[in-house]
Amino acid sequence: MRHVLILGAGRIGRSMTALLQGTGEYQVTLGDRDPATLAKCTTKGAQTLGIDSTDMNALKAAMAGKHAVVGAGPYAVNVFIAEAAAACGVDYFDVTEDVEVTNQVRKFAKGAKSAFVPQCGLAPGFISIVANDLAKQFETLRELRLRVGALPRFPANRLGYNLTWSTDGLINEYLNPCEVIHDGRRVLVPPMEGEERFAINGVEYEAFTTSGGVGSLCETYDGKVETLTYKTIRYPGHCEAMRLILEDLHLKSRRPLLKEILEGAIPETRQDVIIVFVTATGMQDGRLNQISFARAIHGAELDGHAFSGIEITTAGAAAAMIDLKYQGKLPQSGFVRQEDVSLADFLENRFGKVYA
Structure with missing residues (x-):
């Protein structure tokens, strides 16, 4: 025991x-x-x-x-x-x-x-295990792209978002510097930037830089990959709306008030879906190749206990x-x-x- x-x-x-x-x-x-x-x-x-x-x-x-x-x-x-x-x-x-x-x-x-x-x-956690597994399948590695989102299954507000976990952790992600590897060098970049759009199984998402999710991967792959990025997945329009809250209303410098507003205005949900999307690109047998790992995970009942996705x-x-x-x-x-x-x-x- x-x-x-x-x-x-x-x-x-x-x-x-x-x-x-x-x-x-x-x-x-x-x-x-x-x-x-x-x-x-x-x-x-x-x-x-x-x-x-x-x-x-x-x-x-x-x-x-x-x-x-x-x-x-x-x-x-x-x-x-x-x-x-x-x-x-x-x-x-x-x-x-x-x-x-x-x-x-x-x-x-x-x-x-x-x-x-x-x-x-x-993220950090499982996402690093997946990325490392994909990376090891290449002779030389060009790029690792890590994308993760904890999202409401039924978004019903203009943020397209519900609280699914720690509000303090969410604020950290949105405000702290983000470590990446760019042109083969470890650097810090601002959060809420590098916005991109993509679709998985017909559902459209956006992703942007956030802090912390990459874990120790930048250290592990320093000098071994040209590009390594981690971004948080949201429904389209979320990043722009959050920039209004953080930048234009200047709540990024008032974290206690920001937390109070988020928890007072955005309801929690247990009806969530976790999106994991990792892509590795590099050389295999002399050819440039790409391997991806994607999952959409919902809540489940285990041993009589009901768990949300997160x-x-x-x-x-x-x-x-x-x-x-x-x-x-x-x-x-x-x-x-x-x-x-x-x-x-x-x-x-x-x-x-x-x-x-």
């Missing part, structure tokens, strides 16, 4: 709890500082814990006897969780997209005997990485990149199969 502490009892934390606890091979303790949020956890056999994830003493006490800890709450608290994990020798996982937090986690991973596996979600893809990806670590299919210590796992191993995993 593996004992796992999940910190953050929001939708992703509760979904991970249901997935791991439901196997009978993991004993999950779900922690959060809000009693009302903890009370929403209905997974049979799971334990709950009231805890402030910025309290180092409380974190160390909660990690006693645990094999792993997962940061599933606000991205900023993951730095505290990672520091405590390093002190306690506990394996660390998170689902953050925040670049600076991941850089801090990397520091705690240096010389650690336990594993530090950040960015275990959809829940099943994010929680499923993180649970798969935990599973793979204890199956010996990931590096067992230090900083672990998402691309350190093979796509075949991931898709064969009982949690990763949601992407198959």
Whole structure:
């Protein structure tokens, strides 16, 4: 029995709890500082814990006897969780997209005997595993294009969007610099630019640069590819509308107000669809070739629990990485990149199969 502490009892934390606890091979303790949020956890056999994830003493006490800890709450608290994990020798996982937090986690991973596996979600996360798998099929690589979107199945406003996950994470994506490889060099570019249009199965989408989704791929493929870009997928017109909100109304400099407006005006939805679209271009047998990977993933019911698309893809990806670590299919210590796992191993995993 593996004992796992999940910190953050929001939708992703509760979904991970249901997935791991439901196997009978993991004993999950779900922690959060809000009693009302903890009370929403209905997974049979799971334990709950009231805890402030910025309290180092409380974190160390909660990690006693645990094999792993997962940061599933606000991205900023993951730095505290990672520091405590390093002190306690506990394996660390998170689902953050925040670049600076991941850089801090990397520091705690240096010389650690336990594993530090950040960015275990959809993007960053699964998208990096796919891109790495496609890239390895070429003798020389010209371009990697990563495109991901969490979208409402039934858009009903001018943004063509509903909230499906963390608003703080969404704002981060739209406002922070984006790492890409351009002309063979790692560079930072502004978010909400490079707009493009395409169609998958007859449905039209747009995509534009956003922060964080590329994970560590730019580092991994530095000097190995001419172009590597990550963009977020939305329905056409979303980018222009968001530029009005962020630029013309200047809400990009007032993040708390921006969050309040978004959460007050844009409803959440569980009727979502996750679009994953990765394309690799390069030389195979002396010819320029292209390989693509595309998925459209909806919510599903697993073991009596109903999951939205974003829940099943994010929680499923993180649970798969935990599973793979204890199956010996990931590096067992230090900083672990998402691309350190093979796509075949991931898709064969009982949690990763949601992407198959």
